[in-house]
Amino acid sequence: MPELPEVETIKLGLQRKILHKTLKRVEIKSARSFLGKSSEVEGKKIEDIWRRAKILGIDLDGGKTLLFHLKMTGQLIYVFAKQKGKVLQASSKLNHTASEAGSYENGDKIIGGHPTPDMRGKMPNSHTRIIFEFSDGSKLYFNDQRLFGWVKVLDSKQVKDGGGKIMGKIGPEPLKKGFSWQILRENLLKHKKMPVKIALMDQSVVAGVGNIYASEACFGAGIDPRKKVGEVSDEEFKRLHQGVVKSLKNGIKYGGSTRAHFIDPEGRKGYFLDYAYVYGRQGQRCKKCGTPIEKITLGGRGTYFCPHCQKSVK
DNA sequence: TGCCCCCTGCAG
């Protein structure tokens, strides 16, 4: 599911909700989703929550780290059913919905001008794979319809040391200082014959860019997504660099992209797609020139572009 | 470098 802006949004939400809480119990409903021993993390306190590319990390005291990869349909949803003494316990035996169980901690909020209603629904649901319960009674639900995602227990030290193969070969963080157009060029040029849009999605080229933001970055740069990396000019690399950074920043600004599944830990959708120039807009008019947006398949993935604005003239 | 595959579910 999530690309960099969505995982970043989840990270920020979890930092607000579960930092410094103690993990009391891990309930594993899908063994294939949880790699490691739950006993190694139960009873531990959360010391840090971070993101690298599309991977989310939760550092615990005692030297273990929980790594999350949400792949296509993973969600991390936080629920704090307010403790109302015995009333809640009694009512919990009834067939109530989660919202009836005690109301969530927060009401609706605003992201990028949009009201963001709570979309969490009843938890757990049929896609809930792992439940993390904290000592204050609140819970974090790892949901994943397609079962591609995972949670791993690792030694924090291993992860910090670059992780060897654990984190894979991950390129520079595009929103950090030091990510220049020259570095993007150098990394992209490892794939001279590849269409530039596909190369952008290689996590060793640049961290966190996926199918939505790769299409948007190509539009921002005015480059045809099919253009071979080896034929991209320096001017175009500069614009591509800007396109990557801007689209990712906008993604974060609007709370991520919700195509079908993404909601943040507080149940809020992301609204970036309302502002996207091409992704998901086939047949609709280009916001810049009015030409209908086209959809093609590149490397098996849906790819969107404006045939007028993205001619890759130079 | 390009496919196929891991899965489930929804829209056409």
Add this chain to the structure above:
DNA sequence: CTGCAGGGGGCA
């Protein structure tokens, strides 16, 4: 029914 979906590992 087929095709498609915010990802990415493995294999020729």
